[in-house]
Amino acid sequence: MYKKYNEQVNLNYLRVFDAIYIHRSTKLAASALGISQSAVSQTLAKLRDYTGDKLFYSANGQLQSTHRADAIGLGLNEQLDALDNRIFSDLFEDPSEFDGELTIAVSSVFLEAIATELTSSVVFNSFPKAKLNVTTWTDRTFTDIQNGDVHIGLNFGPIDTPKSIRSVDLTSSEPIVIMRKNHPWSDGCFKLEDFNKYPTGGILVPGLTDFNAILERRAPEFFDFKYRSASMSVLTCLAEHSDILAITETLSASMCPNTIDCVQPIWLADLAPAQMSHAIYYLERNHNHPLYRFCINIVRNSLQEKLDILKTKTEMNI
Incomplete structure (x- = not known):
């Protein structure tokens, strides 16, 4: 039946419904949308009243959807994205x-x-x-x-x-050893068995398991890192003024000045963790x-x- 405009569902209600349908939680939906949980609950109450259906019920610690909610929710996210892209693609023709x-x-x-x-x-x-x-x-x-x-x-x-x-x-991020120019390790062709003859360091990668620790577990006879830093500037400074051998990765190593040598021994790729x-x-x-x-x-x-x-x-x- 036709309804007057002010009696129709606000499209923003569908965005709230979609967030609940995806996250199965009014709290997580509120977090994803950047609004209060109370606002999400109020919108859900309006949708329940409009549809005459409970839409979601609590079970096993999360919200479960009813048959009516599935009929509304399946494919809704893609449809909302299509609407967004219709608008924003025109707004972003010229960066x-x-x-x-x-x-x-x-x-x-x-x-x-x-x-x-x-x-x-x-x-x-x-x-x-x-x-x-x-x-x-x-x-x-x-x-x-x-x-x-x-x-x-x-x-x-x-x-x-x-x-x-x-x-x-x-x-791709690949492991690399950095050292000062004319480092004595180079005289031995960068052999693994000579690595622990020198002080060692490594880069701390935020958000990931420290791959230096993985090297220590896989080959403890060769690796015992004394210095670690999330700052490449710190590692570079140490390498410039000492015999330290530091294991870092490609993007970090790209910051090294010409006073630093970068080496990729084949054994390092074999011992390093899965590709980052x-x-x-x-x-x-x-x-x-x-x-x-x-x-x-x-x-x-x-x-x-x-x-x-x-x-x-x-x-x-x-």
Whole structure:
């Protein structure tokens, strides 16, 4: 039956319903939408009244959907995304005219490595009119992405993520040993059995299990790391002024000055944990949004340029 406009369901109610249907919790739905749990519950009450159906009931610690809720909820997320993309694709035809706000959470290693690219490539070249907020990746970053407080996260992967957040691999992260120029280890052709003759260090990778610790467990006779830091600047300074051998990864090593040698012994790749990557994180519902696709390409290209330069000065020991 036809209803007057003011008697019809507000489309925002469907966004709230969709969040409840996905997360099976009014609390998690509120967190994902960035509104109060009370507002979610009030909207659900209005939808129950409108449909004449309970829609969700509590069982086994989460909300279960009724047959009517399934009829509404199945495919609703994709339909809402399609509506969003209809609007935003037109608003984002020209990045140079984008005057919105972007908040990017960046792990400490990334922040050191691509601070220049974030400011020059992103702010001045690609988004000259945008308002850019760059913050540090923390334990709350995934919650901030779900709440809309952070739009994009940059960190290593793989990291366990909530279902509402997508991870996209950008470039490969490989282990590398750094040392000062003319280090005596080079005289022995970078042999594994000579590695523990020198003080050792390693990079701390935020968000991931420390792969230095994995090396210690797999080959304790060769690895006993004395120094660890999430700051590549600290490791570089140590390497410049001592005989330390530090195991880091490609993006971090790309920051090393010409006073530092970078080496990739074949044995290191064999002993290192499963392959890691440099990754970008954002809400799953934004995956087809042109703004996010554009950002992925910018960051990927910036990372690849640094890794390509690193290849030219890295010694491969086969």
